[in-house]
Amino acid sequence: MAPHELVYDWVRKIPKGRVLTYGVISLLLSKRFSARAVGWFMHGSPKGVPWHRVVNASGGCSTDRLPDFPQGLQRHLLEREGVVFGTNGKMKLKKYLWIPPVEKR
């Protein structure tokens, strides 16, 4: 299995209505990849991977910066799972960040 597949494995484990940040995923993999690299991998995430559950460290949707990407889609998908965004377009990570069970690490 290719090394970066480990990133997708973690993303697939994120429960509905919860999220992980690029940086946290980097830490979960012992910084084998930088948060930036994780973002790059997400760009080519395979079908079936809940990519919308990965947000930036500020609790915002980084996908909205991509010109060639449906604006607001990520937010829509998250709201459909119960995630609430503030007026600043950011969510409260304290509330939605998923803390992986110790036994799975």
Next chain:
DNA sequence: CCATTGACGAAGA
């Protein structure tokens, strides 16, 4: 091999 470009993020100003 070198430069540039991102779905990043911490630290300063």
Next chain:
DNA sequence: TTCTTCGCCAATG
């Protein structure tokens, strides 16, 4: 709080 700056690293030309 918002904006730069800088380190990060895979991919691309």
